[in-house]
Amino acid sequence: MIELLFLLLPVAAGYGWIMGKNSAKNQAHQLNRQITSEYSKGLKFLLDREEDQGLEHLINLLEVSADSVEHYSTLATMFRRRGELDRAIKIHELLLKHPSLNEQQAATSRLELAEDYIMAGLLDSAEEHLVWLVKAGHVEALDPIITLYSQTREWEKGINMFEAHSELFAKEQQFKAIANFYCESALSENTPQLMRKAISLNYKAVRPLYELGLVAYAKEDYVKAIYYWRELVSQFTLFAPLFIDELAHSYKQLNLTHQFHELVSDLLEKGGVLIKIKHCQALLEQGHTKQAFEFLTDSLKRQPTIRGFSFLLQLMGDQNKNTKEVLNEIDKLVTSYIATKPDFQCQHCGFTSYTIYWNCPSCKHWETIVPSRGLDGF
Numbered sequence: 001m002i003e004l005l006f007l008l009l010p011v012a013a014g015y016g017w018i019m020g021k022n023s024a025k026n027q028a029h030q031l032n033r034q035i036t037s038e039y040s041k042g043l044k045f046l047l048d049r050e051e052d053q054g055l056e057h058l059i060n061l062l063e064v065s066a067d068s069v070e071h072y073s074t075l076a077t078m079f080r081r082r083g084e085l086d087r088a089i090k091i092h093e094l095l096l097k098h099p100s101l102n103e104q105q106a107a108t109s110r111l112e113l114a115e116d117y118i119m120a121g122l123l124d125s126a127e128e129h130l131v132w133l134v135k136a137g138h139v140e141a142l143d144p145i146i147t148l149y150s151q152t153r154e155w156e157k158g159i160n161m162f163e164a165h166s167e168l169f170a171k172e173q174q175f176k177a178i179a180n181f182y183c184e185s186a187l188s189e190n191t192p193q194l195m196r197k198a199i200s201l202n203y204k205a206v207r208p209l210y211e212l213g214l215v216a217y218a219k220e221d222y223v224k225a226i227y228y229w230r231e232l233v234s235q236f237t238l239f240a241p242l243f244i245d246e247l248a249h250s251y252k253q254l255n256l257t258h259q260f261h262e263l264v265s266d267l268l269e270k271g272g273v274l275i276k277i278k279h280c281q282a283l284l285e286q287g288h289t290k291q292a293f294e295f296l297t298d299s300l301k302r303q304p305t306i307r308g309f310s311f312l313l314q315l316m317g318d319q320n321k322n323t324k325e326v327l328n329e330i331d332k333l334v335t336s337y338i339a340t341k342p343d344f345q346c347q348h349c350g351f352t353s354y355t356i357y358w359n360c361p362s363c364k365h366w367e368t369i370v371p372s373r374g375l376d377g378f
Contacts, residue, residue, distance in 0.1 A: 069095060069105050073112060085120040092116060107138050114144060123152060134161060139168050146177045147364055155185040172203045176366045179205035180358055206236050206367050207358055213243060222250040230263065237270045241371040241378045242356065244274060273305040274378045306376050310334045341376040344369050
């Protein structure tokens with residue numbers, strides 16, 4: 001009898017294991033049925049347009065199962081678009097705590113949570129998560145944290161982040177932002193030497209050269225002003241309207257006007273109507289009136305512009321005293337029309353303004369607002 005009991009022990013153990021396994025399967029099956037049922041309830045609420053109950057149901061389900069991270073991320077995005085930031089934050093916080101997330105899913109959830117915080121105005125909380133991501137080497141956090149520091153005007157934090165993690169930076173827009181952070185910090189602390197750091201960045205920016213030229217010009221250091229602005233106008237001719245008159249004055253103060261004329265001549269191919277007007281003025285100063293007329297009229301035939309037409313009216317009035325008064329009146333009308341048109345436009349979002357903004361008020365991109373071109377532009 002005892003021997004029989006020993007023989008039956010393995011059978012009993014095997015039966016117990018099978019029963020336990022079946023029991024676990026039944027429990028898992030029961031849990032899946034429960035989750036499916038809860039999903040169905042949530043979806044039914046949504047279909048019946050009882051959105052609040054449906055969304056609340058799905059959020060509660062996240063605490064039971066977070067197997068489908070993408071689905072919940074989509075749900076959180078929907079909350080954010082609806083302006084229900086508290087719910088979006090709740091989902092992303094629950095996701096971030098879930099142990100089953102892999103590294104990339106956790107990073108994505110953290111980034112999305114930071115975006116929620118930014119929209120909710122909880123900037124300190126957003127910064128905490130974005131800094132964590134940058135330190136962990138996640139390049140996707142760079143653009144949001146640059147935008148955040150631009151918004152809070154914390155230039156030093158942005159500069160320190162760049163200097164500590166410069167290997168993560170690759171986009172031109174990111175380098176332009178940091179260059180402007182250096183400029184903003186330099187201007188607020190009256191330390192122009194900081195702007196020289198911006199010049200050495202991988203991508204060239206407009207503002208450091210422009211600001212350094214202004215500093216030199218204000219000190220009547222015309223040699224340095226010419227050095228910075230000549231380099232700037234050669235690289236970014238589109239921005240010439242910002243400083244072309246001051247650059248001409250700098251050359252004049254050093255009795256080097258002929259060098260300015262040579263520079264303008266070199267820029268004709270890529271310059272706008274303002275460069276062409278400067279070239280005409282150079283020809284007039286040299287006594288080549290006929291050549292100036294021919295150059296300007298030919299340019300206007302190929303590319304008509306209001307500013308070019310205005311200068312032509314002035315030129316004709318100066319050459320013909322009998323019609324000068326009439327032409328001046330016409331030019332006043334043209335000038336009034338020009339004054340109604342914005343001088344600057346963002347190349348990224350189309351925002352227009354009458355003054356230069358280094359950071360677009362609309363799309364928040366750096367150095368995308370440029371002097372206008374075309375019929376009404378420069």
